[in-house]
Amino acid sequence: xxxxxxxxxxxxxxxxxxxxxxxxxxxxxxxxxxxxxxxxxxxxxxxxxxxxxxxxxxxxxxxxxxxxxxxxxxxxxxxxxxxxxxxxxxxxxxxxxxxxxxxxxxxxxxxxxxxxxxxxxxxxxxxxxxxxxxxxxxxxxxxxxxxxxxxxxxxxxxxxxxxxxxxxxxxxxxxxxxxxxxxxxxxxxxxxxxxxxxxxxxxxxxxxxxxxxxxxxxxxxxxxxxxxxxxxxxxxxxxxxxxxxxxxxxxxxxxxxxxxxxxxxxxxxxxxxxxxxxxxxxxxxxxxxxxxxxx
Numbered sequence: 001x002x003x004x005x006x007x008x009x010x011x012x013x014x015x016x017x018x019x020x021x022x023x024x025x026x027x028x029x030x031x032x033x034x035x036x037x038x039x040x041x042x043x044x045x046x047x048x049x050x051x052x053x054x055x056x057x058x059x060x061x062x063x064x065x066x067x068x069x070x071x072x073x074x075x076x077x078x079x080x081x082x083x084x085x086x087x088x089x090x091x092x093x094x095x096x097x098x099x100x101x102x103x104x105x106x107x108x109x110x111x112x113x114x115x116x117x118x119x120x121x122x123x124x125x126x127x128x129x130x131x132x133x134x135x136x137x138x139x140x141x142x143x144x145x146x147x148x149x150x151x152x153x154x155x156x157x158x159x160x161x162x163x164x165x166x167x168x169x170x171x172x173x174x175x176x177x178x179x180x181x182x183x184x185x186x187x188x189x190x191x192x193x194x195x196x197x198x199x200x201x202x203x204x205x206x207x208x209x210x211x212x213x214x215x216x217x218x219x220x221x222x223x224x225x226x227x228x229x230x231x232x233x234x235x236x237x238x239x240x241x242x243x244x245x246x247x248x249x250x251x252x253x254x255x256x257x258x259x260x261x262x263x264x265x266x267x268x269x270x271x272x273x274x275x276x277x278x279x280x281x282x283x284x285x286x287x288x289x290x291x292x293x294x295x
Contacts, residue, residue, distance in 0.1 A: 005063065005067075085104045185253055191271055206234050206237065
């Protein structure tokens with residue numbers, strides 16, 4: 001994927017250094033995390049690639065934004081502990097203290113990403129201006145993956161599109177906004193996959209939620225929503241996630257990338273209907289079970 005855009009040649013990135021970066025990055029994505037592991041990092045990076053190529057997002061960006069997006073896809077969740085921002089803040093974790101309760105994990109991922117890039121000389125041959133811009137781009141994009149800010153981000157993007165009926169590739173602000181939203185789309189792409197794959201990722205994030213819920217219970221915290229094993233509906237969670245988080249994002253991006261509207265949104269909507277069907281079956285079963293108990 002990096003080869004396709006000739007990033008190694010243009011930015012004089014040594015391939016051996018890049019291989020060492022990949023090895024170190026993979027080690028920092030814990031396999032103990034059912035969801036936030038290296039498979040997720042690869043999945044997001046691949047979706048970035050598809051959005052740039054198949055959805056033609058490349059036409060809005062310079063090569064530096066492409067480099068920033070590909071690296072951010074790879075590193076956006078690096079060293080994820082499997083416990084979300086709320087847990088970090090409620091437990092006054094070391095990370096929460098360092099980052100003052102503000103986008104705790106996203107700040108940590110960004111800081112870790114740049115330590116890795118520096119350690120393996122990935123940006124050593126970039127010009128000073130390009131290095132500064134790359135850092136600005138990656139920090140902006142990775143911090144924007146904080147789901148607590150998602151609805152506001154999508155609303156601001158919709159306002160941006162209404163105020164800028166024609167996007168200008170020569171305007172740095174326009175490229176930054178598009179880059180930010182592309183990474184968000186890639187990060188939240190699971191519900192837009194074929195249902196078998198979407199269901200796998202949904203089960204993985206639910207399992208990671210349950211693991212957090214068990215830790216919360218163990219230290220005397222109330223379990224967070226959807227994090228109590230045996231008392232959480234996966235279909236309900238996925239219907240809500242698609243309806244309020246993912247579909248509005250992809251609908252907004254579809255306004256500037258018609259391929260999203262044509263190829264991705266129909267899959268998203270069909271998957272939501274399948275989850276609704278599973279939810280109806282689940283509710284029907286619970287209703288019958290309740291009647292049986294009352295008889």
